[in-house]
Amino acid sequence: xxxxxxxxxxxxxxxxxxxxxxxxxxxxxxxxxxxxxxxxxxx
Numbered sequence: 001x002x003x004x005x006x007x008x009x010x011x012x013x014x015x016x017x018x019x020x021x022x023x024x025x026x027x028x029x030x031x032x033x034x035x036x037x038x039x040x041x042x043x
Contacts, residue, residue: 012038 001008018032 007043009041009043010038011040012036 014034014036016032016034018030020028020030022028
């Protein structure tokens with residue numbers, strides 16, 4: 001977005017992770033994580 005000589009920049013990112021692992025006894029451990037991050041700048 002531009003206004004006069006200024007430029008506004010916005011951005012976002014979404015990350016998702018799902019993981020499973022087995023221990024020595026054969027038991028499964030499942031985990032997941034997620035995050036949204038954003039940033040903005042004015043030049």
